Amino acid sequence: MICEKCGALITSIKTSRFAFDGSDFDTVLKIEEDDHYNAVIMETDREWTGYELSEREMRDRLLCPYCKQFPFANDEIQIYDVVRIVCFKRDQTEKGGVTAESAIKAVQEAAHELKDTPPDDLLGIGSTMQF
Numbered sequence: 256m257i258c259e260k261c262g263a264l265i266t267s268i269k270t271s272r273f274a275f276d277g278s279d280f281d282t283v284l285k286i287e288e289d290d291h292y293n294a295v296i297m298e299t300d301r302e303w304t305g306y307e308l309s310e311r312e313m314r315d316r317l318l319c320p321y322c323k324q325f326p327f328a329n330d331e332i333q334i335y336d337v338v339r340i341v342c343f344k345r346d347q348t349e350k351g352g353v354t355a356e357s358a359i360k361a362v363q364e365a366a367h368e369l370k371d372t373p374p375d376d377l378l379g380i381g382s383t384m385q386f
């Protein structure tokens with residue numbers, strides 16, 4: 256985006272975060288432009304130093320890296336708490352996991368069973384049908 260205060264092309268916003276010991280340090284937030292809402296979106300978490308502050312104080316923590324001002328003419332800031340869901344896949348090297356080899360073997364076994372099955376059984380009208 257173009258900083259609306261100094262005109263510089265910026266791809267990140269200068270801000271700060273809390274460290275584990277409670278001190279804070281300077282960092283940058285990557286910006287993502289949303290053309291539909293004509294907005295700029297930045298993702299951070301509760302360790303952002305502006306998280307529980309007023310909108311005016313938040314603006315003091317979102318700065319153009321060049322002119323050190325809030326880079327938007329519009330003062331409005333909307334904060335959304337995002338829920339991130341992380342699920343873990345089975346370890347591919349684990350015993351019993353689906354590997355390329357086990358998938359091929361399963362397909363080969365299914366093809367073999369199909370070949371040995373009488374046509375009537377495939378239609379479900381073979382010896383297994385009970386009345």
Ligand SMILES: [Zn+2]
Pocket residue numbers: 258259260261262263319320321322323324326
């Ligand atoms: Zn600027």
